[in-house]
Amino acid sequence: MFLINCPFCGEREQSEFKAGGEAHIVRPKQPTELSDDEWAEYLFMRKNIKGIQFERWNHVHGCRKWFNMVRDTSNDQIKAVYKMGEKPPVK
Template sequence: MLLLQCPWCGDRSEEEFACGGEGDIVRPLVPEELDDRAWGDYVFMRRNEKGIHFERWRHAHGCGRWFNVARSTVTHEILASYQVGDDRPELPE
């Protein structure tokens, strides 16, 4: 069970959250100008990182807000959490 830090509510149990997958994926501004391969990359292709993964979480049963989390997919350690729109934080080596 993970202990996630909601930027508003503080440390809460993983049970209260919903994971939204990889974060920082920007929707193409003009989708109709993309070819199928580029659109397919946007919709389906994910990094599947072994190591530090930046992902979106929603405090679904709490304040309802989306935020970003840096998590190690090897150790499950939560390295940082930050609000949507904020820059990625500096992470310890």
């Protein structure tokens, strides 16, 4: 079970959190301008990387804040956590 360093609360057990899929996918500002394919790209297509992945997490049983995490999916090492809107601290 992960020990997650919530950027707002500090280290907490994984059971307090909920994973929210890939990070840095911005909802299109003008969805009506998009073709079906472009919209589908936003809607459905997600990466499933073995290695460094950027993810969204929610401290659902804590401060309820969403934040981002950089995780190596091959060994579950959390490389960094950072607030929404911030640039990822690692590449």
